[in-house]
Amino acid sequence: MNSPATSDDLPKQMMALRAHARGGPEQLRYEEAPAPAAPGDSEVCLQVRAAAITFDELTWPETWEADGVDRTPIIPSHEVSGVVTALGAEVQGLSVSEEVFGLVPFNRNGAAAEYVLVPAANLVRKPDGVSHVVAAAAVLPALTASEALVHSRLTNDQRLLVRGATGAVGSFVTQFAARMGIKVTATVRSASAVDRAKRYGADEVLVGDDVTRLDPASCDAAIDAAGAGTPDWAYRGVRPGGRLITLQEPPDADLAAAAGVDAMFFIVDPHPEELQRLADQLASGDIEVPIAQTYPLAEGGEAYAARGRTQSPGKIILTVP
Numbered sequence: 001m002n003s004p005a006t007s008d009d010l011p012k013q014m015m016a017l018r019a020h021a022r023g024g025p026e027q028l029r030y031e032e033a034p035a036p037a038a039p040g041d042s043e044v045c046l047q048v049r050a051a052a053i054t055f056d057e058l059t060w061p062e063t064w065e066a067d068g069v070d071r072t073p074i075i076p077s078h079e080v081s082g083v084v085t086a087l088g089a090e091v092q093g094l095s096v097s098e099e100v101f102g103l104v105p106f107n108r109n110g111a112a113a114e115y116v117l118v119p120a121a122n123l124v125r126k127p128d129g130v131s132h133v134v135a136a137a138a139v140l141p142a143l144t145a146s147e148a149l150v151h152s153r154l155t156n157d158q159r160l161l162v163r164g165a166t167g168a169v170g171s172f173v174t175q176f177a178a179r180m181g182i183k184v185t186a187t188v189r190s191a192s193a194v195d196r197a198k199r200y201g202a203d204e205v206l207v208g209d210d211v212t213r214l215d216p217a218s219c220d221a222a223i224d225a226a227g228a229g230t231p232d233w234a235y236r237g238v239r240p241g242g243r244l245i246t247l248q249e250p251p252d253a254d255l256a257a258a259a260g261v262d263a264m265f266f267i268v269d270p271h272p273e274e275l276q277r278l279a280d281q282l283a284s285g286d287i288e289v290p291i292a293q294t295y296p297l298a299e300g301g302e303a304y305a306a307r308g309r310t311q312s313p314g315k316i317i318l319t320v321p
């Protein structure tokens with residue numbers, strides 16, 4: 001059993017990006033905030049080195065409330081890589097000063113801060129050759145992609161439709177599917193993303209929602225990684241009995257029934273074995289982790305406001321010196 005950290009060991013204050021009222025990036029302030037208390041029995045305190053942004057997070061109810069109770073002021077950014085500073089009494093397999101990465105549950109304070117508390121089960125050791133920025137960028141999209149592929153029930157030689165194949169989640173879905181021998185029909189928003197989708201492993205790439213080239217029922221499953229509003233054609237592109245997986249909101253039951261498609265939505269749940277598999281994949285250097293831009297934590301508000309304005313695709317990362 002670890003000797004628990006005492007309050008004397010821990011900083012009392014830290015710098016953090018916080019929102020005091022519901023809203024978008026305009027609510028975020030870089031300011032002094034109370035540092036986390038000593039970790040609970042199964043928690044770990046991290047000194048944050050990198051935290052990734054999922055923009056939609058500011059629209060999710062769990063960002064703002066827990067069990068129906070308002071949580072403001074909140075700290076966003078739940079994809080983290082950092083250094084262990086304190087361990088709960090029952091945490092095993094990790095030690096102080098170790099570099100780890102993982103996911104902070106969405107209904108508690110996130111990692112846009114100097115320190116964050118994370119359940120030990122949501123963390124894994126960061127491989128030495130992998131930077132904090134890459135680890136933070138990969139964790140949520142890669143775990144989401146792996147879970148979506150499990151739900152797709154596809155095996156090799158079947159065909160998957162990936163909408164938004166060069167986004168953060170879509171790029172991992174496409175890369176993982178191709179490595180599993182699954183054939184990928186990708187859609188991307190603009191022609192400039194076609195080559196990237198092919199590099200990730202798609203053998204057919206369609207641009208935008210103009211998908212007249214997509215044969216009805218030609219795919220065994222579809223994963224919509226483009227965000228809200230899955231279009232009708234995505235339901236019709238899957239063969240009857242195949243699966244459609246949406247990631248932003250639950251699918252339309254009427255469209256699914258009309259197409260005879262088994263449609264579902266899920267929220268990613270980090271499992272230790274999946275985290276370890278991701279750490280091994282990152283260590284192998286075998287997967288491409290798209291990173292659009294990094295911002296220092298102090299410029300976090302600007303980073304959140306940069307949605308749709310970055311030059312290159314991929315995650316936006318906050319770095320903490």
Ligand SMILES: NC(=O)c1ccc[n+]([C@@H]2O[C@H](COP(=O)([O-])OP(=O)(O)OC[C@H]3O[C@@H](n4cnc5c(N)ncnc54)[C@H](OP(=O)(O)O)[C@@H]3O)[C@@H](O)[C@H]2O)c1
Pocket residue numbers: 054056057140141144163164165166167168169170187188189190207208209225226227228246247248266267268313314
């Ligand atoms: N359920 C879960 O557990 C979970 C976990 C993580 C994320 N998500 C959700 O998954 C979705 C994707 O997240 P993300 O982080 O990957 O977002 P992202 O990086 O913004 O990726 C979205 C991708 O979709 C593309 N796109 C947008 N409209 C399109 C269209 N009409 N046709 C083809 N492509 C289109 C975008 O193109 P541009 O690059 O040109 O904009 C971008 O490449 C979000 O809704 C997010 O909230 C859910």
